[in-house]
Amino acid sequence: MKAIAKIIGLILTFSLSGLMLNGQTVDEIIKKHIEAHGGMKNWDAVQSMKITGNFTSFSETNPFTEIKSRPGNYYASYHLGQHKVVDGKIGDLIWKIDPWFDMSFPRKATEVEANVIIQKAEFCTPFLNYKERGFKVELKGKEVVDGIECFKLELTRDNGQQETWFLNTKTYLEYMSKSMWSDFAEPAPAESIYEDFRKVGEVLTPFHIERVFSIRYRVTEIEKVELNGKIDPGIFRLPLSDEMKKLNAFEGEWNVVFDVLNRRGSWQNVDSTTSVVKYVENKNMLQETISYTNYFSIEKLTSWTFNSETGNYRMVMFNDFYSNTDVYQGTFSGDSLIFENTQISYGQENEKKSARKYIYSNISPKGFLLEVADSNDGGENWRVSQKFTYSRRID
Numbered sequence: 321m322k323a324i325a326k327i328i329g330l331i332l333t334f335s336l337s338g339l340m341l342n343g344q345t346v347d348e349i350i351k352k353h354i355e356a357h358g359g360m361k362n363w364d365a366v367q368s369m370k371i372t373g374n375f376t377s378f379s380e381t382n383p384f385t386e387i388k389s390r391p392g393n394y395y396a397s398y399h400l401g402q403h404k405v406v407d408g409k410i411g412d413l414i415w416k417i418d419p420w421f422d423m424s425f426p427r428k429a430t431e432v433e434a435n436v437i438i439q440k441a442e443f444c445t446p447f448l449n450y451k452e453r454g455f456k457v458e459l460k461g462k463e464v465v466d467g468i469e470c471f472k473l474e475l476t477r478d479n480g481q482q483e484t485w486f487l488n489t490k491t492y493l494e495y496m497s498k499s500m501w502s503d504f505a506e507p508a509p510a511e512s513i514y515e516d517f518r519k520v521g522e523v524l525t526p527f528h529i530e531r532v533f534s535i536r537y538r539v540t541e542i543e544k545v546e547l548n549g550k551i552d553p554g555i556f557r558l559p560l561s562d563e564m565k566k567l568n569a570f571e572g573e574w575n576v577v578f579d580v581l582n583r584r585g586s587w588q589n590v591d592s593t594t595s596v597v598k599y600v601e602n603k604n605m606l607q608e609t610i611s612y613t614n615y616f617s618i619e620k621l622t623s624w625t626f627n628s629e630t631g632n633y634r635m636v637m638f639n640d641f642y643s644n645t646d647v648y649q650g651t652f653s654g655d656s657l658i659f660e661n662t663q664i665s666y667g668q669e670n671e672k673k674s675a676r677k678y679i680y681s682n683i684s685p686k687g688f689l690l691e692v693a694d695s696n697d698g699g700e701n702w703r704v705s706q707k708f709t710y711s712r713r714i715d
């Protein structure tokens with residue numbers, strides 16, 4: 321029993337040594353760390369940060385901009401060599417525009433890239449409100465780094481990512497951190513050095529950061545930090561591609577007049593209804609919901625996207641009456657957007673298959689015209705049989 325008690329005592333001793341160093345617990349060290357940065361109260365008052373300066377990569381120095389906003393939103397525009405890269409985060413969505421991958425359009429970040437953006441989105445350091453965010457911290461003793469005695473803290477984020485931070489034992493400010501970084505979407509261990517701390521308002525932040533990972537060397541030199549300025553929340557959202565921006569005029573609420581071509585060859589008004597067209601949140605997709613009567617009640621859900629590989633627009637239309645989906649491809653020219661399905665195969669063996677065309681014309685912020693045309697000879701001849709006239713609703 322005495323041997324067991326002795327072992328338990330040794331375990332408790334070593335456990336406590338991990339939580340306390342020279343009478344200081346992890347929480348006490350972190351409290352002093354936050355106080356050194358300006359204090360919890362002052363950081364809680366910071367709702368947004370705009371950071372500008374110069375960023376050096378591949379031996380080239382270019383201006384950069386970083387914008388941070390609670391709760392955890394992030395935007396950055398910087399250069400990696402000759403290419404401009406953009407990072408973004410809003411809620412759980414983390415995205416990038418990175419021409420190094422021969423992609424000029426925005427895309428969701430990989431897990432490795434997302435981990436880096438999460439780190440960069442921190443207002444102060446990850447120790448700010450760390451418990452409330454589900455992070456865990458262990459004190460691993462002291463270590464001398466570049467001649468500076470530091471507290472060594474191991475932090476585990478709520479996503480499982482681990483980082484090691486070295487806090488100066490005299491100033492309680494961070495001197496170095498070790499974490500996983502991204503080298504062209506491949507994981508790479510990185511060391512970051514923080515220097516030139518300056519006061520901005522009532523808080524303190526480093527103005528010089530050097531980072532080494534893989535064979536890369538990055539330098540961030542901050543020139544200006546603006547607190548609580550006016551921030552457009554839209555900057556954090558996944559941006560529309562240039563092609564999808566061309567469809568901006570479609571977005572909104574519309575009054576719609578529906579006409580059909582009757583047997584006598586004249587146009588007859590059948591119904592008046594409404595339509596809602598809007599971009600799907602954080603996606604390069606425009607979507608319309610419309611219900612109308614053409615003898616029977618019909619509801620359609622239509623989505624527009626752009627296929628960068630083929631260089632044309634795609635339209636997917638779900639018809640609730642028939643419970644089926646049709647696919648069309650199209651082009652945008654001037655004030656017209658034309659979709660047809662002559663190039664879409666539905667398994668029809670006959671060469672002269674039936675086809676349909678949707679012609680959006682006279683497109684402006686005030687309204688547009690949609691004509692629906694059909695063909696029975698594979699698109700050689702068309703006959704317009706339906707018209708939808710859209711005018712913007714003004715309440």
